[in-house]
Amino acid sequence: MTEVNDAAPSVVITGGARAEEARELAERLAAESVASELTMGNPTLWGPEAEAEAAVRLAWTGLARTSRPLLGEIAALRSDLHAEGVDRVVLAGMGGSSLAPEVITAAAGVPLTVLDTTDPGQVADALAGDLSRTVLVVSSKSGSTVETDSHRRIFEAAFEAAGIVASSRIVVVTDPDSPLELTARTAGYRHVFRADPNVGGRYSALTAFGLVPAGLAGADVGALLAEAAAAAPALSRDEASNPALVLAGLLGAALSRGAEKVVFADNESGLPGFADWAEQLIAESTGKDGTGLLPVVVEGIDAPNFADAGDDATTVAVGAPTEAATVAVSGSLGGSFLLWEYATAIAGRLLGINPFDQPDVEAAKKAARSLLDADSDAPTGDPVLVDGAVELYAPGAWQPPAGADLDEAITAFVAATPDQGYLSIQAYLDREQDASASVLRRELARNAGVQTTFGWGPRFLHSTGQYHKGGHQNGAFLQITGVAEEDLEVPERPYTLATLQLAQALGDGQVLAEKGRPLLRVHLTDRLAGLARLVHAVQTVRGADR
Template sequence: MEAAGGLAVTTGVGVNAGVEALKSAGVPARLAAKDATLWGPEAETEASIRLGWVDTFEKSKELIAPLAKLRAEFGEQGIDHIALCGMGGSSLAPEVISRTLDLGISVLDTTDPGQILAEIGEDSLRRTAVVVSSKSGSTVETDSQRRAFEAAFKGIGITDYAKRFVFVTDPGSQLEEFATEAGSHLFLADENVGGRYSALTAFGLVPTALAGADIAELIDQAETFATAIANDGDNPAVVLGAVIASRETITIADDGSGIVGLGDWAEQLIAESLGKNGKGTLPVVLEDPGAAGARGSDRVYTTVGGSSTGLPNSGSQLAMPDTVVNGPLGAQFLVWELATAYAGHLIGIDPFNQPNVTESKENTKRILAEGLPQERPHAVDGAVEIYGSHAETVTGALGELLVDADNDGAYIAVMAYLDRLDDAPVAALRAELADRTGAPVTWGWGPRFLHSTGQFHKGGRRTGVFLQITGAIGEDVEIPGRDYTFASLQAAQAAGDRQALQSRDRPLVRLHLTDRKRGVNQLLHAVRELS
């Protein structure tokens, strides 16, 4: 165990060699000093402009007063609800903060028309301010959501809707120019911080402060922990980094920490940072400490919170973790960021680039211009159309996945382009599949996973087996100023990702739900029929 700055990491995994390698090379002190050479000459250019997160909490103190002022102004106008339009690093950290503090922010990291419609209804819209977050300023999902909100505000007679928008972006982006011209509220983020490392920048703090979070406390927690990262004494992040690098897969569950959803944020951080060059560590988020698939010889089971006594040696099948991370949320953000960067050094990976993320985006853009590919189902079973399988039934198609996953190093990725609120029961598939196979099983809601594990799917180890789930659309939503709708954008994103995976000869089955509720029930029944 190593503890410092209010946070402790305890592990029963043999990571002494990794810890010693990091400390003997002076990596903690060099990273604290923002040494861009830590990941080799090929990574140096990118790293030189991506290390602001190491101490960005200092700069973020400047946000506290103006955000408190804007929150008070919104309160005087009867605005008490925040909708966040963002993807990946722009939405996952705010979601953790919001869920942990029960702030009730609506996070729109989707193109599903059902979720969009639920958010732009008149009753909630009259008391809503919209935070639009995009580092590049050109993210297609957030641009589309902004257009939908603008039209909705106009539709209920709110003429000064520009003042309902708060934009968070990097200096010099096209979104900065748009916000300035529109007269909307604007907060510029630290341009030397990549999206997935941006939890303690404006991306994580603006929407949550406007919803009532005490961001000064989060900053203080990170600052307290940061005092430990450069010295020669205990550094919990070094231990966690060695743990992440020690296995092909890290499984993550919360065990009573009071922090809600940290695993989803850490999943993006680890997968997008380390899943490239045919290697990396696959993160798997578990529903709870007793969830299926936690343990295995290829993975390290880690909990946020929970007991740190009596940890088993690696390989034990006892229902207790290999590693425990205990500490407050602000420190948790920083320790996982540091640990991921340390793991990149140990594995020999640049943790700051994402060479394969743009591929599916480019496919989507092309499909929107040319039209959806013509595809015919191999079979129809009840409310489910089956593509990419030789099976005639849903149970048979799922069985094929298990056969494909019965190889060394294989993992199953379930990717659901559905409404993650109304269609939430379908997520039970992850645990059901994990219970029936020895392979790690990940779950991703589309398109948000494209900004997360999507990088690992294409750039990480080449052993993935993929199940894509799509669904029929009830009521569509127009995107003003575009010649496509949310339904067609969602369909193009799913098709673009399929093409990216198929071009790599990855096993992929697509199940299309012609009736979502019936189809979800049918999928769950089918997976439970598998032996």
């Protein structure tokens, strides 16, 4: 067992052979001065094709220092809001704009309502909160994120309908001169935080995107920056003991021998949801050019896909070491953010890819926009099978066997997963009211014996969605959509939230089908009954059938 301990988080590798592989690569990276060159912002580390992008994406290494001026600004705004009786924070954001604040506030034990969805029921639940005490933080790097723009429009109308001056209750976080900043200035919104434009969304945990919503909600974001500052010196050293070099070396060595999955389980870390943040960072940074590392977030160290992971996976315990894990990583939240950012960027060098672009994310967005532009009622085609509250659609080349019932169709779909591939469950549902859908990951992983991921749509499109289209093409995709019991109009837009949600599912499915991936969409005409029937069908699957 090899251990790396410092002011930075701890990296503990189980197994001599794995530790030796990581050490050898860490020594090479140290000899190449990768850590110090990265800290100084050298954009040439990933080759000439990545240089232009990297040149404007490396400011995150110094955020522990450069973000400190934000602290007073956040504290003053929070004080002013509280003086007006406004103490409920709702965050409208996707991907890097929502995942970090959610982890920060969960670790701090303070409430934050996160809207990273287009499900009308989930948005309606947020609207049903006490608007007289609510401030909406609208967070978008590009300033044109369709989900976030929809939330802004809906809440603005709701504030006004409740007799509240909407502009006094909307705070914006965005890049300088984005369309959202222009909208905010024109409308006179309460406050505009201009984020550092030289930091990509998934590396933005310690920028205004992470700090503003978390700080307004009551998290000690000053302590978070102090934790990152304490870890920074160890992560920038060109030494083989640098935890970031060791972790990057472990991931790079694993991929070189075919272990492209990275399975995360929390093990008493005190950082709830950290793996969901790391999932986006790793998948979107590395999943391109037909390669990459696929994060698989599981329920615990005893979950299927972890203790029984095959040789195509590296298992990561977030927290305490365990013999069930290849590696355990622990430490403060601020230090952990920085460690994984360093390790992921450096792993990109080992993989020979640009860790700062996301060339395949736009494909699903473009397909969804095309469906919305063509018709406000997105076309669905005819189901290949109807079983009570469940309709099955197979829009790609893969089709279930003729005459199959639901159980047989699900079993056949699982069997279509490539050897050492993975299953991806994508639930375009209400993350709160339809939370039982998440049990499908455990059940399918256990019964199919295949690495299985679970993502709430459309939030995963800003995360693992890049890997699905740009990484190893060995996935099979199970989409879940459902009839919305209630819908919400999006002011000044020709679509409702339910229409947008379905268009996002169909658009992403279209791109996956065009890539020849096995794709099955399960549509629930009654969400509660349909989910129960789907869980039963999944429980009939057996790995021996593959």
